[in-house]
Amino acid sequence: MxxxxxxxxxxxxxxxxxxxLGLLLSAQSLRAEEVVIAAQYPLSGPMASYSGPFLxxxxxxxxxxxxxxxxxxxxxxLKVLIEDxxxxxxxxISLMNRFxxxxxxxxxxxxxxxxxxxxxxxxxxxxxxxFLAIAxxxxxxxxxxxxxxxxxxxxxxMKILAQYAAEQLKVKNAALVYDRANDASVRLKDAFxxxxxxxxxxVASEDGISQQxxxxxxxxxxxxxxxxxxxxxESVPSVAGNFLVQVRQAGLDPNVKLIASxxxxxxxxxxxxxxxxxxxxxxxxxxxxxxxxxxxxxxxxYRKRNNKDPDQNAAWAYTGMLLLAHAIHDAGPGxxxxxxxxxxxxxxxxxxxxxxxxxxxxxxRMPDFKLIMLQVANGKQELMK
Amino acid sequence: MAFILTYRPLFDLICIYTVLAYSxxxxxxxxxxxxxxxxxASIGGYAGAILLKETSLGPVLSAIxxxxxxxxAGLILSLPLARLRGAFQSIATIGFxxxxxxxxLYAQPLTGGPLGMNAIPKVAGTAVLVPVLIALATLLAxxxxxxxxxxxxxxxxxxxxxxxxxxxxxxxxxxxFALSGAIGALGGCLLAYNTYSIQxxxxxxxMLVLVIAAVILGGRSMVAGxxxxxxxxxxxxxxxxxxxDARLLLQGLLLILVIIYLPQGIVDSLxxxxxLRRALNGELxxxxxxxxxxxxx
Amino acid sequence: MLAQQLLNGLVVGxxxxxxxxxxxxxxxxxxxxxxxxxxxxxxxxxxxxFAVTLGHFPxxxxxxxxxxxxxIVSVALDLCVFRPLRRHxxxxxxxxxxxxxxxxxxxxxxxxxxxxxTLRFPFGIFPVIFYNLAGVRISLQQIVILASVAVIVLGLLxxxxxxxxxxxxxxxxxxxxTAMLLGVNPGKVYFASFFIAGxxxxxxxxxLGIAFNSVTYVMGExxxxxxxxxxxxxxxxxxxxxVLAGVVIGMIQTLTTAYISxxxxxxxxxxxxxxxxxxxxxxxxxxxxxxxxxx
Numbered sequence: 001m002x003x004x005x006x007x008x009x010x011x012x013x014x015x016x017x018x019x020x021l022g023l024l025l026s027a028q029s030l031r032a033e034e035v036v037i038a039a040q041y042p043l044s045g046p047m048a049s050y051s052g053p054f055l056x057x058x059x060x061x062x063x064x065x066x067x068x069x070x071x072x073x074x075x076x077x078l079k080v081l082i083e084d085x086x087x088x089x090x091x092x093i094s095l096m097n098r099f100x101x102x103x104x105x106x107x108x109x110x111x112x113x114x115x116x117x118x119x120x121x122x123x124x125x126x127x128x129x130x131f132l133a134i135a136x137x138x139x140x141x142x143x144x145x146x147x148x149x150x151x152x153x154x155x156x157x158m159k160i161l162a163q164y165a166a167e168q169l170k171v172k173n174a175a176l177v178y179d180r181a182n183d184a185s186v187r188l189k190d191a192f193x194x195x196x197x198x199x200x201x202x203v204a205s206e207d208g209i210s211q212q213x214x215x216x217x218x219x220x221x222x223x224x225x226x227x228x229x230x231x232x233x234e235s236v237p238s239v240a241g242n243f244l245v246q247v248r249q250a251g252l253d254p255n256v257k258l259i260a261s262x263x264x265x266x267x268x269x270x271x272x273x274x275x276x277x278x279x280x281x282x283x284x285x286x287x288x289x290x291x292x293x294x295x296x297x298x299x300x301x302y303r304k305r306n307n308k309d310p311d312q313n314a315a316w317a318y319t320g321m322l323l324l325a326h327a328i329h330d331a332g333p334g335x336x337x338x339x340x341x342x343x344x345x346x347x348x349x350x351x352x353x354x355x356x357x358x359x360x361x362x363x364x365r366m367p368d369f370k371l372i373m374l375q376v377a378n379g380k381q382e383l384m385k
Numbered sequence: 386m387a388f389i390l391t392y393r394p395l396f397d398l399i400c401i402y403t404v405l406a407y408s409x410x411x412x413x414x415x416x417x418x419x420x421x422x423x424x425x426a427s428i429g430g431y432a433g434a435i436l437l438k439e440t441s442l443g444p445v446l447s448a449i450x451x452x453x454x455x456x457x458a459g460l461i462l463s464l465p466l467a468r469l470r471g472a473f474q475s476i477a478t479i480g481f482x483x484x485x486x487x488x489x490l491y492a493q494p495l496t497g498g499p500l501g502m503n504a505i506p507k508v509a510g511t512a513v514l515v516p517v518l519i520a521l522a523t524l525l526a527x528x529x530x531x532x533x534x535x536x537x538x539x540x541x542x543x544x545x546x547x548x549x550x551x552x553x554x555x556x557x558x559x560x561x562f563a564l565s566g567a568i569g570a571l572g573g574c575l576l577a578y579n580t581y582s583i584q585x586x587x588x589x590x591x592m593l594v595l596v597i598a599a600v601i602l603g604g605r606s607m608v609a610g611x612x613x614x615x616x617x618x619x620x621x622x623x624x625x626x627x628x629x630d631a632r633l634l635l636q637g638l639l640l641i642l643v644i645i646y647l648p649q650g651i652v653d654s655l656x657x658x659x660x661l662r663r664a665l666n667g668e669l670x671x672x673x674x675x676x677x678x679x680x681x682x
Numbered sequence: 683m684l685a686q687q688l689l690n691g692l693v694v695g696x697x698x699x700x701x702x703x704x705x706x707x708x709x710x711x712x713x714x715x716x717x718x719x720x721x722x723x724x725x726x727x728x729x730x731x732f733a734v735t736l737g738h739f740p741x742x743x744x745x746x747x748x749x750x751x752x753x754i755v756s757v758a759l760d761l762c763v764f765r766p767l768r769r770h771x772x773x774x775x776x777x778x779x780x781x782x783x784x785x786x787x788x789x790x791x792x793x794x795x796x797x798x799x800t801l802r803f804p805f806g807i808f809p810v811i812f813y814n815l816a817g818v819r820i821s822l823q824q825i826v827i828l829a830s831v832a833v834i835v836l837g838l839l840x841x842x843x844x845x846x847x848x849x850x851x852x853x854x855x856x857x858x859x860t861a862m863l864l865g866v867n868p869g870k871v872y873f874a875s876f877f878i879a880g881x882x883x884x885x886x887x888x889x890l891g892i893a894f895n896s897v898t899y900v901m902g903e904x905x906x907x908x909x910x911x912x913x914x915x916x917x918x919x920x921x922x923x924x925v926l927a928g929v930v931i932g933m934i935q936t937l938t939t940a941y942i943s944x945x946x947x948x949x950x951x952x953x954x955x956x957x958x959x960x961x962x963x964x965x966x967x968x969x970x971x972x973x974x975x976x977x
Contacts (some may be wrong), residue, residue, distance in 0.1 A: 640783030
């Protein structure tokens with residue numbers, strides 16, 4: 001039996017060799033090509049509670065979508081390596097090196113947030129590997145031609161929010177609360193203050209809180225005693241939720257309007273804040289009810305897996321994967337990292353899960369996907385008209 | 386080749402953290418209960434980065450400037466702490482680390498606040514780190530053989546005895562703080578010069594735990610101890626990535642087991658055993674036998 | 683607003699005091715600086731949380747379960763970490779290092795158990811009722827916190843100074859070998875002191891977890907740092923000192939945050955630590971009430 005099989009095997013190989021010799025050139029283009037992309041997220045460590053697992057899920061749904069619809073082009077399949085950087089920048093840097101040098105990845109997605117992405121971006125540029133950071137800091141793009149950002153920079157969302165506050169809510173006097181140890185949060189707060197003042201608003205106070213804080217009584221008491229008509233809140237979802245509970249307990253005037261950055265568009269925020277969250281309004285990158293084709297597929301797949309709606313983290317990762325897939329498609333078969341980078345920079349009007357419109361990079365490689373305004377009512381997040 | 390490229394950042398990291406571990410090592414060797422190394426590293430990292438980016442001093446002079454800042458910080462810290470003992474030093478130095486994190490966050494115009502310092506030129510690659518580390522290890526090995534090193538040993542083993550021998554404990558504590566400050570600042574500076582960017586909480590609790598674990602694990606007496614300890618702690622989670630989730634658990638378990646069952650650390654214990662065997666084989670001269678007792682006790 | 687902020691400071695300070703008492707007790711009696719005390723506090727909060735959410739206990743019962751549970755965690759810490767270290771003639775430095783290790787283990791376990799999520803006690807577990815006292819808004823919660831802390835501290839003083847085990851404990855604090863010669867069973871004393879320290883930390887954990895609407899695996903770290911300053915200011919080993927210093931630190935921290943800057947509150951509190959160490963390393967309250975010191 002075994003010998004017979006061996007002979008058969010030999011015959012097969014022989015015929016394959018003959019065929020192969022004849023078809024060598026055309027076989028080259030028809031051969032199934034496996035494209036490798038690498039992703040790294042904080043799957044453990046302090047950031048994991050609100051980021052890593054959701055990012056991973058978004059990525060997995062994207063892989064499924066990309067391979068089902070042959071988004072990379074005929075005969076090309078996508079393989080994604082997902083690794084854990086533990087929210088640690090040293091691990092992020094060492095993973096970036098591994099992806100570029102021994103895993104032969106065509107591009108890297110992830111790292112998550114400016115804190116981790118800023119130190120990683122120069123490494124990606126040194127290694128000459130396309131790096132799409134799930135972060136908003138323009139400094140990442142400025143690190144070199146190989147690094148990109150996925151999230152709109154602070155200016156665009158805060159411009160919308162400040163204008164909304166001044167013109168729709170007609171508020172004049174704001175108290176600002178932000179995460180003092182987070183660069184992105186400080187930038188958002190500064191951008192909001194700038195645009196709010198341009199619209200004739202005034203800033204009554206600015207208070208930095210930190211992610212380790214739980215005792216917000218001193219600041220909450222102070223803000224409750226201020227003559228303000230709007231409170232701007234910017235921190236990670238769990239901290240923002242907790243702050244809101246404590247500032248309400250400290251006796252904040254119920255007529256004070258609440259606005260926030262898109263960070264609070266997370267179920268974690270609504271869970272921690274409970275009834276205190278009602279009425280808060282914010283611009284956001286993502287809402288599960290947006291009608292786009294990609295978003296519909298994404299939301300359906302996510303609900304099937306988890307029995308709940310996806311958050312913006314999952315949508316970011318899903319979108320990031322789609323963008324890289326489009327770039328790899330545009331770069332053509334057998335593309336190298338340079339071609340993928342060039343194609344990524346040229347992406348225009350890609351249908352993704354994010355925002356209200358299509359995703360494009362402008363001439364400065366800054367992302368653009370119309371943001372949407374959301375609010376919390378009766379403990380649920382809803383799209384504002 | 387790919388292997389070397391992949392693991393070079395890891396190797397660089399081991400070199401840098403060994404320098405930081407040496408800062409901790411000097412403190413422990415002198416009998417200080419100090420955990421101030423991350424604070425010194427923060428001072429060195431920011432001073433080095435600012436000098437390099439804002440002045441035309443160049444990397445070498447900037448690094449020396451950073452070390453000078455570390456010495457000053459060490460001496461200031463020694464004012465209240467050199468005359469205190471034990472737990473007070475631990476509490477105060479942990480507080481010092483926390484103050485440095487807060488100040489780095491607060492002094493935004495100088496330090497960049499939470500954003501930290503970015504786009505720092507990479508002037509300390511492997512080719513710089515290795516010679517620096519070798520020079521530092523050699524220097525410490527030499528210091529260990531001088532009167533200062535022997536005084537450190539005496540104080541660590543029993544400071545009341547050391548005082549009765551006429552050793553000024555406070556003075557040697559000041560030396561140890563200054564030296565630990567200089568080396569810690571050098572380590573922080575190298576970190577800034579190698580990884581393009583530094584942020585305030587890089588110099589926080591995780592660094593404190595890593596350097597203390599490295600010295601305890603490797604050994605507090607021989608110069609090779611911190612190298613072995615650091616390499617082990619940094620390579621281990623990379624080798625067993627599935628276990629990376631439990632990295633802190635492993636670190637904690639190792640700390641407890643080593644301090645209970647192997648309090649001299651890996652290198653010192655091996656060295657002790659080896660010397661003992663040689664002594665039993667009669668290869669040691671009489672006076673060396675006497676000297677054997679010192680570094681291992 | 684000043685009166686309101688002083689009340690905020692008093693409440694948080696009272697909880698700091700509760701937490702610091704355990705730390706200072708174990709140090710005063712056994713010369714053990716237990717850096718895992720913050721992790722015991724955190725586990726107390728977790729046990730209380732799980733007793734409420736999984737065990738469906740009423741709050742008072744969950745509180746008792748958490749306090750006893752944290753006491754057991756603390757005793758386990760002594761049995762698994764400090765006792766083997768004593769057996770192997772570990773020194774004071776060894777205990778500090780071992781407690782850092784224990785802290786890492788306890789924190790990582792909590793992180794795994796909760797997937798690093800921020801948890802909170804169910805809303806309405808404590809009735810939200812506010813009273814107006816001479817222009818100061820005070821909640822029922824704040825009143826209950828202050829009252830419980832007062833009762834617990836008085837209970838501790840009663841134990842230390844009015845019971846035989848308490849006197850044995852104080853004897854160990856003064857001189858352990860002599861106390862043993864006089865027939866004190868050291869095992870019993872270590873058990874009692876670690877159990878009490880754990881109970882105090884557990885009580886503080888549940889109270890802070892409810893009051894600040896947040897239970898996370900990192901919650902022990904921040905309190906631990908404040909407690910360092912409290913025990914140095916109060917004098918290591920001093921019960922009354924820890925209580926007074928806890929309240930002082932709570933107020934200083936609150937007022938700095940409210941009137942100066944949130945960024946600087948840590949630096950101010952720790953700056954104070956260095957000033958105390960420079961001018962009065964034995965703490966400010968060690969002079970008064972020396973009879974109420976365990977060591």
